[in-house]
Amino acid sequence: MxxxxxxxxxxxxxxxxxxxxxxxxxxxxxxxxxxxxxxxxxxxxxxxxxxxxxxxxxxxxxxxxxxxxxxxxxxxxxxxxxxxxxxxxxxxxxxSGAELTADTLRGQREQLADRIDELQRMHHALDRMIDTVDAGLPLTADEQVRIFGDDWNPDWTRQAREKWGDSTQWTQYAERAVDRETADWEQIAEQTHELNSTLAAALARGVRAGSSEANALADAHRESLCRYFDCTISMHVCIGRMYADDPGFRAHFDGVAPGLATWLRDAIDANARAHGVDPDTATWE
Incomplete structure (x- = not known):
């Protein structure tokens, strides 16, 4: 036994x-x-x-x-x-006597109150995470238009969710977006507007894809995407192709400056070559 x-x-x-x-x-x-x-x-x-x-x-x-x-x-x-x-x-x-019992219970009540507050914060964070994963942005449609401009279509986030919702990058995006408040999105929108203006100015000055200036701008553009997810050079090439080929993205960039979508794609491709990545074989990895 x-x-x-x-x-x-x-x-x-x-x-x-x-x-x-x-x-x-x-x-x-x-x-x-x-x-x-x-x-x-x-x-x-x-x-x-x-x-x-x-x-x-x-x-x-x-x-x-x-x-x-x-x-x-x-x-x-x-x-x-x-x-x-x-x-x-x-x-x-x-x-012990009743006095210690009462003190202990009051102390336990305070601890529970703190725990309840913590759980409520966790509940709020989970709600925001769910909203971000499901909707793409923890902002109302009106807030999106106010922050990103009159040409912004709130339906774009739904389309992005349907296209990339099962990807690792979408999860990263949701994780990074969940703690951002309205002021953070306003700052991001301002930085994006400034970058687009800089890209448009380079196009207007005739900056050629593959030049040191164009490569630096392509790197800056990729870094701006890294606010949302880890964007590799190969992924950046795929995104550049989408900018030039997708009617909605092309219209957006060409609305900033005619021909900007194609110029940005070419600049991204040339910068990829400078980093040893062949844009003709680049994949989402």
Whole structure:
């Protein structure tokens, strides 16, 4: 027989049969107490080992017998456990007067209030995360138009969610967006507007794709995307192609400056070559 089996056998014998309420001496066996209270025999043994609840009597065979007062103490322990007090603190409360009990309960209430506040913050953060993952932006349609301009279409975020919602990059985007407030999006919109103006000015001055200036602007554009997700050079090439090929993106960039979508794609391709990436074989990785 294994040691574990011997322990279970000893527990069963000491329990005196869980269907029997009281031993012949008037106290309840550990098994009967476990059945009556819903506390396991193992837990009752642990509580005794830490001097929390001790059986006051013993049978002639030296089995634990719990008196009415012992069982009342068990119910008090159960109550304070429900309130979240640790066993050591419960023992101090049960062995003290009413003043310590009241102070302990007030302290526990303060801890619970702090925990409730924390859970409410977590709940709010989860709501924002869900909204961002589902909707693309934690902003109303009106807020999006006000921040990003009259030519902004709030439906773009839904389209992006449908296209990329299952990607790692969309998850990164949601994780980074969840803590951004309206002022943060306003700052991002301003920085994006400034970058687009700089790109348009370079196009107007005849800056050639592949030049050091164009490469620097392509790098700056990729870095701006890294606010949302980790954008590699290869991914940047794919995005540049989308700017030039997708009617909506082309219209957006060409609205900033005619021909900007194609120029930006060419600048991104040339910059990729400068970094050792062949744009003709670039993939989303």
């Amino acid at each position: 294994s040691p574990h089996s011997r322990d279970e056998d000893a527990t069963s014998r000491e329990g005196g049969g869980t269907n029997g309420e009281a031993a012949s001496h008037g106290g309840l066996t550990v098994g009967a107490v476990a059945q009556r209270t819903g506390i396991t025999v193992r837990t009752l043994h642990h509580w005794e080992s830490v001097d929390l609840v001790t059986a006051s009597e013993r049978s002639p065979a030296d089995y634990r017998l719990y008196t009415t007062a012992d069982i009342a103490r068990i119910h008090r322990v159960m109550l304070y456990r429900e309130l979240g007090l640790p066993l050591e603190r419960i023992r101090a409360v049960l062995d």
